[in-house]
Amino acid sequence: MEKIEVRGLRKIYGGHPERAIALLEQGKSKQHILEETGCTVAIQEASFDVKAGEIFVIMGLSGSGKSTVLRCLNRLIEPSAGSVHVDGVDVTRADRAGLLDVRRRKMAMVFQNFGLLPHRSVIRNVEYGLEMQGLERSASRPKAMQALELVGLKGYEEKLPRELSGGMQQRVGLARAIATDAEILLMDEAFSALDPLIRRQMQDELLELQSRMNKTIVFITHDLDEALKLGGRIVIMKDGRIAQLGTPEEILTRPADDYVRAFVEHVDRTKVLTARSVMRRPESVVHPKDGPAVAVKRMRESGTSTLFVTSQARKLVGLVRIEDALKLLAEDKHSLEGALVTDLPTTSPDTPLSKLVAVAATTQIPIAVVAEDQSFLGIVSRATLLASIAGEQS
Numbered sequence: 001m002e003k004i005e006v007r008g009l010r011k012i013y014g015g016h017p018e019r020a021i022a023l024l025e026q027g028k029s030k031q032h033i034l035e036e037t038g039c040t041v042a043i044q045e046a047s048f049d050v051k052a053g054e055i056f057v058i059m060g061l062s063g064s065g066k067s068t069v070l071r072c073l074n075r076l077i078e079p080s081a082g083s084v085h086v087d088g089v090d091v092t093r094a095d096r097a098g099l100l101d102v103r104r105r106k107m108a109m110v111f112q113n114f115g116l117l118p119h120r121s122v123i124r125n126v127e128y129g130l131e132m133q134g135l136e137r138s139a140s141r142p143k144a145m146q147a148l149e150l151v152g153l154k155g156y157e158e159k160l161p162r163e164l165s166g167g168m169q170q171r172v173g174l175a176r177a178i179a180t181d182a183e184i185l186l187m188d189e190a191f192s193a194l195d196p197l198i199r200r201q202m203q204d205e206l207l208e209l210q211s212r213m214n215k216t217i218v219f220i221t222h223d224l225d226e227a228l229k230l231g232g233r234i235v236i237m238k239d240g241r242i243a244q245l246g247t248p249e250e251i252l253t254r255p256a257d258d259y260v261r262a263f264v265e266h267v268d269r270t271k272v273l274t275a276r277s278v279m280r281r282p283e284s285v286v287h288p289k290d291g292p293a294v295a296v297k298r299m300r301e302s303g304t305s306t307l308f309v310t311s312q313a314r315k316l317v318g319l320v321r322i323e324d325a326l327k328l329l330a331e332d333k334h335s336l337e338g339a340l341v342t343d344l345p346t347t348s349p350d351t352p353l354s355k356l357v358a359v360a361a362t363t364q365i366p367i368a369v370v371a372e373d374q375s376f377l378g379i380v381s382r383a384t385l386l387a388s389i390a391g392e393q394s
C-alpha cells in the first residue's frame with residue numbers, strides 16, 4: 001500500500017460537471033467542453049501513487065492543474081470524480097469529522113505566500129496548527145520550539161512575521177507544518193515567492209531536513225530546475241493530464257513525448273544525470289584466475305584493448321591491458337597477477353556527470369562505477385559521457 005493513491009481523479013469547474021465528463025469520455029478537448037458547457041476542465045484524468053518518504057513533485061505550466069490536484073488530496077477542492085486514498089483510507093468518502101482529522105493530523109500544507117497570521121508572533125504562528133489539533137499551550141510550546149530550531153529560527157520566537165525576511169517567513173510556514181507531526185507535507189509553490197539565491201538555499205535546506213525527517217512530501221512547482229533538484233519522482237502535467245511520471249533521470253533521458261522533450265531541452269543535464277544513468281555494462285570481464293589466454297581471447301572477441309578484472313563476487317579487482325596480457329602469454333605465465341593495474345579511476349553511481357567530466361579528463365581508460373562495497377556496476381567511457389552531455393538519447 002502506498003502512502004497516497006490517486007485514481008481517476010477529475011475536476012471540472014462550473015455548473016454541469018456531468019455533461020463535461022460525458023464529453024471528456026467522448027474524447028472532446030478542454031476548449032470544446034468550455035464552449036459547449038461553460039465548464040473548465042482543470043483535471044482531465046490523473047492517477048498516481050506517492051510513496052512514503054519520497055519528495056513527489058507535481059510540475060507544469062500555469063493552468064496545467066497542479067494546484068487543483070494538490071487541493072484534491074486534502075479536499076480543499078472537491079474532486080468531480082475519482083478517489084484519493086491516504087494510508088488506505090478513501091479521503092473522498094470521508095465525512096466532515098474524518099476529513100478534519102486528515103487535514104489536521106495527516107497532512108500539513110505550506111503555501112507560496114507563507115500563510116502566516118500577521119499579528120501573531122513567530123512562535124504563536126507555529127503553535128497555530130497545534131491549536132487546531134486541540135493541543136494545550138503547555139504541550140504545544142515545546143513542539144513549536146523544536147520545529148523552529150529544526151528550521152534554524154531559534155531566537156526569533158517573539159518576532160512578528162513582518163520583521164523577518166521572505167526566506168525566514170517561509171521557514172516559519174515550514175516549521176508550522178512540521179510541528180503538527182503530520183506525515184505528509186503538501187507544499188504549494190512554497191519557494192516561488194523567494195529571491196533566486198534564497199530559493200536555492202531553501203531547496204538545499206528542505207533536502208537536508210527531509211533526510212532527517214523522512215516525511216512524505218508533495219511539492220508543486222512550475223520551475224523545472226526546482227523539480228529536478230527536489231523530486232525523487234516528478235509528474236509533468238499538461239492541460240490537466242499527466243504527460244509523464246518518472247525520476248528526474250528518466251524524464252531527461254526518456255521524455256515521454258514532444259511536449260516533455262521540449263520542456264527538458266535546455267536543462268543542464270550534467271547536474272541531474274549521474275554515473276548510474278549513463279553507465280554501461282562492460283561487454284565482458286575476467287576473473288584473476290582465468291589467466292592471460294582467456295583475457296586476450298575476451299578482448300579480441302569484444303574488440304577492446306582493456307578488460308576489467310573482477311572477483312567471483314563481482315568486486316572490482318583491477319584492469320588488464322592487451323599488450324600486458326600478450327606479454328604474459330609470451331612468457332608462458334598462467335596468472336594475470338603481473339599485469340594487473342589496480343590504481344583505476346572509479347566513481348560512485350550517484351556522482352553527477354559534471355564531476356565525472358573532471359575525472360574523465362585525467363584518464364584514457366573508462367571510469368569504473370563501483371558500489372560502496374566495491375561491487376563492479378558498470379563503466380562510463382569518455383564517448384558515452386560526451387554523448388550523454390550532448391543529450392543523445394539511449
Ligand SMILES: Nc1ncnc2c1ncn2[C@@H]1O[C@H](COP(=O)(O)OP(=O)(O)OP(=O)(O)O)[C@@H](O)[C@H]1O
Nearest residue numbers: 013040041042060061062063064065066067068069
Ligand atoms: N475556482 C476555479 N473556478 C474555475 N476555474 C478554475 C478555478 N480554479 C482553477 N481553475 C481553472 O482550472 C485550471 C487549472 O488551474 P490550477 O490552478 O489547478 O492550475 P495550476 O497548474 O496550479 O496553475 P498556477 O500555477 O497558475 O496556479 C485552469 O484552467 C484554471 O483557470
